[in-house]
Amino acid sequence: MQFLLNDVVLHLDALRPVPRMTGRHFRALPFNVVSRLGQELFAEDPLLPYRNPERATRLASLIMAKAPSINAAQFIAPAYDCRPGEVTLRYANVAFEVMASLKHRQEQGSVDAVWIDRQVWRRLAA
Numbered sequence: 001m002q003f004l005l006n007d008v009v010l011h012l013d014a015l016r017p018v019p020r021m022t023g024r025h026f027r028a029l030p031f032n033v034v035s036r037l038g039q040e041l042f043a044e045d046p047l048l049p050y051r052n053p054e055r056a057t058r059l060a061s062l063i064m065a066k067a068p069s070i071n072a073a074q075f076i077a078p079a080y081d082c083r084p085g086e087v088t089l090r091y092a093n094v095a096f097e098v099m100a101s102l103k104h105r106q107e108q109g110s111v112d113a114v115w116i117d118r119q120v121w122r123r124l125a126a
Contacts, residue, residue: 001013002071002100003063004071004094004099005059005072005073005074006049007112008050008056010057011057034059035089036084037062038073038075038089039085042075042076043082043083044081046080059073067091070092070093072094074091076089092120092121098119
């Protein structure tokens with residue numbers, strides 16, 4: 001299973017349990033708490049998917065576990081060590097074909113943030 005986190009396609013192992021918390025503890029965790037966790041992680045390190053892909057994959061797994069229709073998230077921090085509330089976030093459901101194209105281009109080394117923005121986030125579209 002693939003998940004786009006900002007401009008990095010992550011591979012999520014569907015067989016591995018997502019959180020170490022199980023049962024009702026995880027089910028009781030509201031989605032906004034998972035979103036806030038993402039904001040905290042990106043406030044601390046805006047380059048999380050590059051610097052700590054394991055932690056980024058765990059965040060993506062949590063997001064998908066709480067909202068299975070989401071397969072892309074974008075967290076934009078204005079600066080390192082900013083306040084979590086300053087980190088903007090967006091979620092998306094990216095079509096399978098687009099995700100496959102993103103993954104293929106990433107493996108070829110020909111993907112960049114501008115190209116992904118045009119395909120998914122459309123922040124730079126004018």
